[in-house]
Amino acid sequence: MRFMLIIKASGYSEAGVKFSREHNDAMAAYNKSLARAGALLTSEELQPSSSGIRILYPLHGGEPEVKAGPFPVDQELIAGYTLIDVNSEDEAAAWALRMPFPRGCGAFEIEMRELKENMDSTRDARILAMEADLEDHINMLKKGEY
Template sequence: MRFMIIVKASADSEAGAMPDETLLDAMAKYHEDLAQAGVLLDGSGLQPSAKGWRIRYAGGKRTVIDGPFAETKELIAGYTLIQTRSREEALEWTRRFPAPHGDGEAEIEVRQMFELDDFTPSASIDRFRTMGIGEAGPR
């Protein structure tokens, strides 16, 4: 089972402030523990939304909307992907996640990812399998 740990943005992360050394150290330790346990798949911080864009789909058209985006609390500052044997194991790992904004108020969101086996078999799903997309590796 794969899970994405989503770190919500803050005004500071949207302003481009880098985490302090204490937080970087805590994040490094946490990710080392994940790696040693064999559950870490990926993880990274994201640049502020001012450096990004969105694509809006409406009426068969695509419109590019450049950042920054207004609702900071709805934005993502970073993520970690883990693979565990169960929801309970993922919950235990996420309880250990370092406070992403130090002593300030923060929130992480955890979402289980779809696996290709969750979908009805089809030629399209086989194409994703061929690319190695959407499948958990051995655990």
């Protein structure tokens, strides 16, 4: 079962405040623990929303509106995520509870969400690309285009 541990943004993360060396070391140790357990798929930090855009699609059709960041922190922004593969929701929650949080940087929130299992998405992207390419070649051969 794959879960995303979503680290919510704060005023500190949006301002680009760097975390302490202690916190960075604790996160590195946490990620190593996940990796040793075979649970870590990826862990990434996002740039502040000031470097992002939002694309808003009107309710009743029409052209999308593109808005440049920054966006208000109270709009549930994401500062980073860790993607894990574990055997149960309880195991995922245990890992989420072990994630170090930056002391002295305000409130810290992690949201845990299970990913929908899509068999194609769990397969290696390179294999999927080769299969698509092979299918194109087969179709060209069938049509006599080769």
